[in-house]
Amino acid sequence: MTAKKIALALLLLTGSAQALAETPKDFVAKYTTEAGAGFKPSAARGKSFFTKEFGVSKDMPSCASCHTKDLNSSGKHVITGKVIEPLAPAANPERFTTTKKVEKWLKRNCNEVVGRECTPAEKADFIQFAIEGGKA
Ligand code: HEC
Numbered sequence: 001m002t003a004k005k006i007a008l009a010l011l012l013l014t015g016s017a018q019a020l021a022e023t024p025k026d027f028v029a030k031y032t033t034e035a036g037a038g039f040k041p042s043a044a045r046g047k048s049f050f051t052k053e054f055g056v057s058k059d060m061p062s063c064a065s066c067h068t069k070d071l072n073s074s075g076k077h078v079i080t081g082k083v084i085e086p087l088a089p090a091a092n093p094e095r096f097t098t099t100k101k102v103e104k105w106l107k108r109n110c111n112e113v114v115g116r117e118c119t120p121a122e123k124a125d126f127i128q129f130a131i132e133g134g135k136a
Contacts, residue, residue, distance in 0.1 A: 034120035046129025071134030
């Protein structure tokens with residue numbers, strides 16, 4: 001193998017290892033960095049954010065409208081009635097393990113409930129809340 005090919009192989013290997021290694025804590029760390037100097041994630045703030053009624057949508061005033069007040073339980077989509085598996089990593093180890101899924105759903109749900117995208121601080125607080133029990 002040429003040095004170039006070896007470098008490429010290493011890049012692919014570490015790339016996939018990183019994708020596998022994503023954990024809820026990695027997301028908190030990433031959003032904490034994005035939130036800027038001096039920011040510290042808070043489960044308490046995440047909890048108020050999660051239950052806050054934003055008054056943007058009549059059908060889904062808060063995140064809890066679909067996910068219920070306990071992230072360890074299954075939720076239910078207010079419009080389609082579809083069951084939503086628990087969001088707390090303790091109850092559902094698949095949560096907060098892929099960037100694609102986390103960002104897609106945060107974007108959609110924040111726009112619908114809050115009327116804008118969530119800030120990195122709100123995301124870090126919310127995931128911290130989910131890690132630390134997720135009961136509001
Ligand atoms: C209208 C119903 C609804 C509301 C309201 C809602 N969600 Fe969701 N949420 C869903 C659905 C549906 C999914 C995707 C299905 C699944 O993953 O089980 C989802 C998935 C997610 C995920 C994906 C996590 C992962 O890694 O799998 C996150 C994070 C999330 N929601 C956060 C929020 C937050 C924060 C709010 C409030 C700003 C919110 N949701 C409000 C329906 C809702």
